[in-house]
Amino acid sequence: MKRLLVFVLLFLFGVMIPIGCTADSPNTGRPGRTDTNILSIYNWSTYIDPDVITEFEQEFGVRVQYDTYESNDALLAKIQPGNPGYDIIVPTSDFVEGMAAQGLLKPLNHDNIPNLVNVDPKFLDTPFDPGNEYSVPYQWGTAGIGYDIEATGEKITSWKQMFDPKFAGQVALLEDSRAMLGVILIALGKDPNTTDPAEIQAAVDYIVDHKEVVATFAPDTGQDLLDQGEVAIAVEWSGDVFQVMEENERIRYVIPEEGTIVWTDNLAIPVGARNPEMAEKFINFVLEPEIGAKISNYVKFGSPNKAAIQQGLILEEDLNNPGIYPPEEVFNKLQYAKELGADTQLFDDAWTELKVAIGR
Template sequence: MKRLLTFLLLFAIGATVAFGCSPTGGNQQQVLNIYNYASYIAPEAIAQFEKENNVKIQYDTFENSDALYAKLKQGNPGYDLIFPADYMVKIMVKENIIEPLNFQNIPNKINLDAKFTNQSFDPQNKYSLPYQWGTMGLGYNVKATKGDINSWAAMFDPKYTGKVAWQDDARYTFAGVLMYLGFDPNTTNPEEINKARDLLIKNKNIIAAFVPDTGQTLLDQGEVNLTMEWSGDIFQVMQENPNLRYAIPKEGTIVFSDNMAIPKGAANKELAEKFINFTLQPEIGAKISNFIHFGTPNKAAIDKGLIDPKDLNNPQIYPPAEVFAKMKFLQDVGKATALYDRAWTEVKAGSGK
């Protein structure tokens, strides 16, 4: 994927800044250990923070919030800053995995849009602040579909047999199927969850793969014609492939807010808060969003006209109010998680993928 290769190249260039000689005479630089998705930040922003603060950023990546949770639940292996999804913040608070923030170190919190603060998963944002937001929707090759699509129904169309990819993530894949069936994506009703399970198994021959957040790559390479994927991930590959499109399904979909949080035992908590404050500068927030093509929660960046107009005026990135109203955040479903896990195991076994 060209955009990812560009990211890796720029990141490598930025990283060399941190490995240079310290202006203090060769003293070892402080290291900020970040755990985030790949290609989910502007490399120039990393290089700028390193240079301004004479620090090195160690940037490790995970595939989804479940992988993040699995890494942290047994204890912090050394990270200072993590980027959990909305519902995962609530789980991590409940399990004492993340620490309260010191807002005296984060005055740029004032730049955030109230629509993305004080959410139910973290009232008063005691433990987290929003980083980026977007939607889960349909990435597709318009040459293969021979026209635009706008429904989850396309993922079950026999004419795309062997050319459809779903997320290798129980909650998100079930959310899409549940909304297609007219159910709440946060349902705890076993019958509804099982109906979603059965629909996936019934259509197993249509499914090419369950992918760990790499559907955009398969789509770009022509291995699939449709994929369930994050909005910004599709828009990144669209920069290089004019045949690709992204659609928010008419039945509704998941809107997400990825967040910045500090895990228990972080060695550099104040430096992590400095980085959070840095990303909440309008100019930096815009630089990140313009690079990765997700929505910014930074109202000041929008008000100052810093967001690329092509993105800001794109209703698939910044949906109008009536579309936004049909979207839902994933919620922690508590004990019902076991129902999803069991159904997911049966889907994976039943599909043979």
Template sequence: MKRRLFLLILCLTVALSIVGLPQLQAQQLAVTELNIYNWDTYIAPEVLEEFQQQYRVKINYDTYGSNEEMYARVKARDTNYDLIFPADYMIQMMATEGLLQPLDARQIPNLKHIDPNFLNSDYDPGNRYSVPYQWGTLGIGYNLETTGKEIDSWTAMFMPQYAGRIAWMDDTRYTIGAVLLFLGYDPNTEKVEEINQARDFLIKQKDTIAAFADDIGQSLLNQGEVDLAFEWSGDIFQVMKENPDLRYAIPKEGSIIWTDNMAIPAQAQHRQLAEQFINFILEPTVSARISNFTQYGSPNRTARQAGLITPSDLGNPGIYPPAELFAKLKHLKHVGESSRLYEAAWDAIKTSSPSPST
């Protein structure tokens, strides 16, 4: 009888302890893996390790080189990713196509740390599908030793003196958008004649282009294979730590500003765990460690105000541009059916030879 009573008490104790577990711990009894799809070199490795150890979760981590690559894989619905990191315009596009799950803000209380300027955006009103992760600019990374002078204009990317020594991103919207800006147009234009003018202009410049780089322009620059590269600000700043000859410039004509976001694909199986990871990332100390590693701008206002961001980064105009230059930066937007115009232009750029007049 005592043994039966002991077993009954033991069973009740275990049952009550499970019922009393926090939601995340209870969830961990059933979910042990989180599948993440992110850009390369875009998170401090120790952050992933800390989450795994703290919550006893195994993270499966894959990387992609462009928004279009990520979009194609998620749209094919042949993946099991629980968390992705799309850019602003891509959030709008994927939400419209039903490729994202709505978030439960109650599970992400650390949203309170995000700067209101990065919330309730045009591409995701009310942050129904996304949470800001990092932000930055696209500009020109260059080797001061080989250029012999500071670069401050898009014009440098088309100078014949750098022929065969220039890398552009292998990205439809960003590369065409930069050329549209240089030509004086809106990078979100839906006018076929403007898009085609950007297409033709870039085709005529193809003999100056060493590569359309798949998110490796910073490596080509660092290794001396190119002298100039159209790249993400943080990617250039990361290799500048290794090479004192490298520089980054936001062209004076203006450039593209972007916000990358955390979002959960429609087919994700572990939404609650993904939301817990999002909330973990929004802890000010964690957000600061990520920005200090990537050298991109942090949308986490608490982290900035608490002095958790590296002071030299906060004072770097290439990371946090001054007001007059910030006003010239443009966000890309989802252009609906006009996306086909950009895709057709990009196909022509990639497959065409330079004009004989070049």
């Protein structure tokens, strides 16, 4: 989600219509504005079609203030001390569970979200949010391997393959402890949600034993490094790689044969939201088949909107792409990262050890 073109579009978009893009103050009492005519959204960068924001503003007579972040940790750090005024946030599955447990999310009124019926049942009533009390699925995807076919000289099909010594200094690992250690645990035949210190240590040791291949740890920018030819292989989120693939025919994406992490990013309303009623209208708006399809076709992630798929609104080339919409036999190998509570510290400590050992 980091293409330069998208940044340019979002910049122009912000100039042409009154959307604030301040990272720290979503709603600070600007003259002529009230809480009821502002909707403050905090979302991952380059994760929406700008036309969707324009359409919502025009239909509901509000102004959208749109800020972005690069990680769930950044989102949590912004909301945990006290919501500065955001009405919509987009946490990933396990963070929904954790934030709800901390009392950071406001329960949803499903009566105000009738378009929830458009969502594929397999993305509803999930273990991280039973009954969708706090969240509604927005997009979904996988952590996988993006690679430059000319640079590798071969198809990449497995996690272990990217650690081949011939790729020395050519691999970007994802700067995400749960996802990165999780996929290595999967490669080793372990549960990505293990809390066994010995198993987590085995994942760390495996990477350290192959540290010569590691060029860098990329904070969700691995697709850019691939596109620019700085690395040959990058562990990245699916849609991010597919976005650069549109402009770079050398780039490929694969869900490794061992399986991987699957996730959903979810629309939620944080406690302290200043316009929760309009937030629920926005959630319902996003769940309209045409709007849901427009977003997914733009960002190149999977749509949880079954109605959009059934109505033929998803681009056929995307729908037939197994990296975006994997077949059932592949989907069955995908695993969610679960909220581990205090045991998350095991992964944090292991990650710190790994970074020190790698020296990147």
